[in-house]
Amino acid sequence: MSRLRAQDRLKAALQGYYAGLTAPVAWCSSVGPAEILYALGFHVYFPENHGALLGASRTATPNILRAQREGYGEEVCSYLTADIGAYLAGETPLTGAYGLASVPKPDLIVYCTNQCHEVAEWFGFYAREFQCPCVGVHPPRYVDEVSESAIAHVVRQFEDVIAAGERVTGARLDRKRLAEVVDLSRRGAELWKQTLETARSTPAPLTFWDSTILMAPIVTMRGTQACVDFYRETLEELRQLAGAGTAAVPDEEVRLYWEGMPIWGRLRKLSDWFAECRAAVVASTYCNSWVFDCLEADRPLASMAEACTRIFINRSEDAKLRILRELLADYRIDGVVYHDARTCGNNTNCRFGLPRRLQEATGIPFLTLHGDLNDLRFFSEGQTRTRLETFAERLRPRGGPPAHREEGFPSPNQIRAR
Numbered sequence: 001m002s003r004l005r006a007q008d009r010l011k012a013a014l015q016g017y018y019a020g021l022t023a024p025v026a027w028c029s030s031v032g033p034a035e036i037l038y039a040l041g042f043h044v045y046f047p048e049n050h051g052a053l054l055g056a057s058r059t060a061t062p063n064i065l066r067a068q069r070e071g072y073g074e075e076v077c078s079y080l081t082a083d084i085g086a087y088l089a090g091e092t093p094l095t096g097a098y099g100l101a102s103v104p105k106p107d108l109i110v111y112c113t114n115q116c117h118e119v120a121e122w123f124g125f126y127a128r129e130f131q132c133p134c135v136g137v138h139p140p141r142y143v144d145e146v147s148e149s150a151i152a153h154v155v156r157q158f159e160d161v162i163a164a165g166e167r168v169t170g171a172r173l174d175r176k177r178l179a180e181v182v183d184l185s186r187r188g189a190e191l192w193k194q195t196l197e198t199a200r201s202t203p204a205p206l207t208f209w210d211s212t213i214l215m216a217p218i219v220t221m222r223g224t225q226a227c228v229d230f231y232r233e234t235l236e237e238l239r240q241l242a243g244a245g246t247a248a249v250p251d252e253e254v255r256l257y258w259e260g261m262p263i264w265g266r267l268r269k270l271s272d273w274f275a276e277c278r279a280a281v282v283a284s285t286y287c288n289s290w291v292f293d294c295l296e297a298d299r300p301l302a303s304m305a306e307a308c309t310r311i312f313i314n315r316s317e318d319a320k321l322r323i324l325r326e327l328l329a330d331y332r333i334d335g336v337v338y339h340d341a342r343t344c345g346n347n348t349n350c351r352f353g354l355p356r357r358l359q360e361a362t363g364i365p366f367l368t369l370h371g372d373l374n375d376l377r378f379f380s381e382g383q384t385r386t387r388l389e390t391f392a393e394r395l396r397p398r399g400g401p402p403a404h405r406e407e408g409f410p411s412p413n414q415i416r417a418r
Contacts, residue, residue, distance in 0.1 A: 006214055006234040013230050017221055018098040021045055024107040024169060027126065029119050030219050031289065031308055032112035033137065033161055035185055035300070038223045039178035040165040045104050047122065049220050050094070051079030054086055055264025055374035057093040064375055078343040078374035080122040087129075108168045109134040110161055114141075114314045115289070116346045135164045139309040144316040146309050154305035179297040181223040182304065186295035191231035192218045193291040198238040199282040200331055203247030205238050208258045208281040209271035210248065218290040249280040254395045255332055258284040259324070260339030261347050261373040266381075273385050277392035283331040285312050285324070285349070313347050317354060324358055335395045336366040337388075342378040367391040 026042035028034045030049065037044045054060040055078075063085030064078055070088065072081050086092055087103065094100040109132055111123045120136055127134035137157045140150045162173050195214070199206045214234060221227040256274070258281050263270060274281055292307040308314075312323055328336070336358065338350035345351070355366045367387060371379035 004210065004214075004234075005237055006230075007210075009230060009233065010214065010216060013217055013221070013226055015098055016226065017217075018094065018100055021100075021104040023105075025104045026108040026110060026165070027106040027123065028109075029111040029115070029123070031115050031311060032110055033158055033304060033308070035178065035181045035223045035304060036158060036161055036173070037108070037110065037165065038181045040162070040173055041169055041171065042108065042165065043104075044220075045106070046220055047083055047103075047126075048079055048119075049216070050086075050092070050103060051083045051374065052262075052264055053093045053097070054082040055079075056267065057097075058265045058376075059086070059091070059093060060265065060374040061376060063089060063091070075343055077116060077118045077122070077346075078372055080118055081343075082374045084122070084125055087126075106130055106132050108132065108165055110137070110164075111135075112137040112139065112308055114139045114308050114311055116344075118346075133164055133168065135161050137161065137308070139305070139314060141314055142316045143309060143314055144319050146306055150309055151302055151305045154309055155301045158301050158305065175300075178300050182295050182300040183297035184225060184228060185223040185292060186297070188218055188222055188224075188227040188231060189290060189292040189295065191228065191235055193288075193293060195231055195235045195238060196283070196287055196291070197330075198235070198242050199248075199280075201242040202255075202332070203245065203249065203252040204255070204280045204282045205241035205246050205248055206282075207248045207271065207274075208262075208284045208287065209267055209274075211284065211287040212262050212264075212267060215287055215290065222290070222292075247280075249275045249278060251278050252280045253397065254279040254392055255334050256281045257324075257328060257331065257333045257336045258286070258339065259336055259349055261286060261341045261344050263339065263341075263371045263376075263379060264373055265376050266371075266379060269381070270384075273388055274392075277389055278396070279388075279392045281337070283327055283333065285327075286347075288312065288327070313349075317352060317357075320349060320354060321357055321361065324354075325361060328358075328362055328364055333364060335391060336364055337391075338366060338368045340368055340370050342370070342372040343375060344373055365391075365395065 021043050024042050026037040027045050030046050034044050060082035064081040066085035066089050067081035109123050109127050111119045139154050217227045217230045256279050289311055294306050296303040340350050341348050350368050
């Protein structure tokens with residue numbers, strides 16, 4: 001992973017965020033209605049981010065085993081099992097990183113099933129533990145186009161979240177404040193989108209591995225001025241690097257797209273292996289999940305409902321195909337790497353024929369890697385590295401400068417056999 005000044009600023013930004021987690025605290029899923037909670041006066045904590053921290057700090061496996069001893073199955077989301085196991089063991093990486101003795105106690109728990117249905121069981125566990133009110137939002141799934149009726153359905157559920165929050169705080173929601181928070185979320189999301197888009201440059205100044213780190217503020221601080229400020233500075237830095245032709249991967253020859261969850265405990269190794277193959281992973285479905293470019297301050301609840309319903313993981317297979325075709329063209333992708341995450345069926349999109357249909361539509365080859373977001377017992381280093389090297393060699397241009405595809409795609413019968 002490349003070294004950016006933004007990574008130094010990130011630690012200070014997150015220190016401020018975690019220091020501010022004082023009562024009242026609301027727990028929220030990562031693509032849940034955080035804007036409502038901020039507008040109600042809560043400080044917002046994200047258990048999914050804690051699950052990723054457990055994976056990235058390579059402390060997940062013993063905690064997964066701890067949860068499994070309590071009856072959680074091997075196929076259950078390893079964010080869930082790592083997080084609950086760590087809670088049962090009284091451990092958290094937040095202690096060493098940010099000085100927190102424990103995760104903050106919730107006064108309200110809110111989740112949204114747009115990315116994962118198991119979040120209901122996960123957050124329900126904590127609602128019982130802390131004797132805390134818990135409200136779920138359930139958008140329609142497998143959506144092709146987001147309809148007005150779907151938006152209205154989610155807005156009604158947002159009103160239930162507002163009512164629950166008002167009961168906890170004893171104060172009514174300030175609708176003007178909600179509009180302000182939604183506008184901050186929109187500005188932060190637009191800057192995050194533009195940050196990711198700097199990787200359209202050849203060579204790319206940013207890779208997926210960098211983005212998995214730099215995405216922390218758009219997950220944990222969305223709806224705050226601190227988030228907007230962080231990405232404004234980050235975007236400026238990356239545009240300067242792109243203008244100077246600075247490459248995140250020296251001698252970039254192959255441009256790849258990562259589809260699926262990160263393998264948190266092996267980010268560094270994977271980054272190094274791809275770089276050794278002169279392959280830059282320049283875009284991903286995962287990091288684009290927080291590009292909420294439909295948010296509007298003058299229709300806060302409706303635009304939030306649209307944003308949380310239209311995210312990639314919540315869409316139909318046909319919609320996913322359309323979205324991926326556009327992204328592959330925008331970033332001039334040479335190959336797609338799918339991560340089949342053992343415990344994350346919700347965010348694994350290679351199990352129902354999508355890779356083959358996308359290759360037939362675009363001519364772009366694909367590779368499927370098997371692993372998991374947190375449980376490294378499902379990840380084979382030797383097998384993965386060999387398959388990556390073989391795939392990159394297949395894509396690498398033979399002689400001359402890199403020949404990245406230009407606008408448009410070949411027809412299905414022009415699928416490359418390099």
